[in-house]
Amino acid sequence: MTQPLGVILAGGQATRMGGGDKGRLPLGGRSLLDHVMDRLGPQVAGLALNANGDAARFADLGLPVLPDSIDGFAGPLAGVLAGRDWAAGQGADCIVTAAADTPFFPCDLVPRLLLAAEGMAHPLALAGTPDPRRGLARHPTFGLWPVALRNDLRSALNQGLRKVVMWTDSHGAATAAFDDNAFFNINTPEDLAAAEAML
Numbered sequence: 587m588t589q590p591l592g593v594i595l596a597g598g599q600a601t602r603m604g605g606g607d608k609g610r611l612p613l614g615g616r617s618l619l620d621h622v623m624d625r626l627g628p629q630v631a632g633l634a635l636n637a638n639g640d641a642a643r644f645a646d647l648g649l650p651v652l653p654d655s656i657d658g659f660a661g662p663l664a665g666v667l668a669g670r671d672w673a674a675g676q677g678a679d680c681i682v683t684a685a686a687d688t689p690f691f692p693c694d695l696v697p698r699l700l701l702a703a704e705g706m707a708h709p710l711a712l713a714g715t716p717d718p719r720r721g722l723a724r725h726p727t728f729g730l731w732p733v734a735l736r737n738d739l740r741s742a743l744n745q746g747l748r749k750v751v752m753w754t755d756s757h758g759a760a761t762a763a764f765d766d767n768a769f770f771n772i773n774t775p776e777d778l779a780a781a782e783a784m785l
Contacts, residue, residue, distance in 0.1 A: 590696060591678045592630030593669030594622055595662055595727050596637045596686035597654055607643070609686035611778060614785045618772065619647065621689035629696035630682060634672055636665035655740075661748045662727050663739065670736035678733060680709055685727035688771040689781060692764055699730040702762035708732040711760040712751070715768055722761055725769045726750030729759075 596609045596619070609619035619635075627633055634650040638659070641651035652672050654664035662683075669681045682696050692698070695713065703709035711730045717723035729750075735757065742753055772778050 588677075588679050589631040590680045590682045590700070590730065591669075591673045591676060592626045592633045592696075593652070593665070593672070593681050593683045594619065594626065594633065594635050594649075594686050595665040595669075595683050596635055597659070597662075597665045597668075607637070608772065611772070613689055613772075613778065613781055618689050619686055622684055622686055622691075623647070623649075625689075625691060625693055626682070626684045626695070629693070631678070632676065634669060635686075636668050636683075656743045660743055661750075663743055663748065663750055663753060666729070666731055666750075667736060667739050667743060670731055670733050670739070674733045674736065680730055680732045682730050683727060685769075685771060687773065688727070688769050690768070690770055690784065691728060692768050695728065695764075696730075698762045698764070699728075702760040703730055706758075706760065708734050708757065710735070710754060710757050711762050712754055713769065714761040714763050716763075716766055722763060724751055724754075724761060726754070728769060729754070 610617050634652050636652045638653050644651050652668040656664040673681045699711045703711040709732050712724040713728035714722035714724045
């Protein structure tokens with residue numbers, strides 16, 4: 587299998603932050619997207635950004651900008667599909683996704699997802715962290731996604747599926763376990779203040 591491509595998911599509407607591009611929020615004098623690119627870039631063979639609207643507003647990043655191909659803000663799975671369609675055009679076997687609002691995710695995300703999916707016909711894995719009720723809470727925006735199953739996902743989305751784990755469970759996805767707080771994400775101004783303290 588070739589080294590995965592990376593796709594940063596920034597297609598959400600950021601309603602709890604008052605709208606706009608959450609990834610552009612400043613953290614430690616740089617944007618959240620800068621932090622995410624720094625972490626994901628060294629782990630993958632190339633990077634793209636999933637975002638909707640005018641792609642020109644991200645021109646300074648120098649990344650391909652991939653809009654959702656499913657209308658109506660269909661959630662992270664639409665971004666995953668856009669990323670896999672892009673990766674298919676690049677001849678890649680799979681992608682790894684990361685959320686634009688999660689600046690401290692592990693620097694070994696990709697190798698651990700690949701290890702969790704080892705031996706699978708179609709490598710598919712989500713990141714997970716300890717949860718007192720469920721054992722492992724999965725983080726559906728942090729995953730390894732095979733390009734080969736993209737049309738299966740397209741069909742599911744067109745039929746109205748929106749829950750990531752419903753689709754991944756139907757394909758027996760593996761889970762890569764990480765430490766608590768590995769995927770601290772920024773949804774509110776209070777979260778952003780907490781992230782500044784964590785820096």
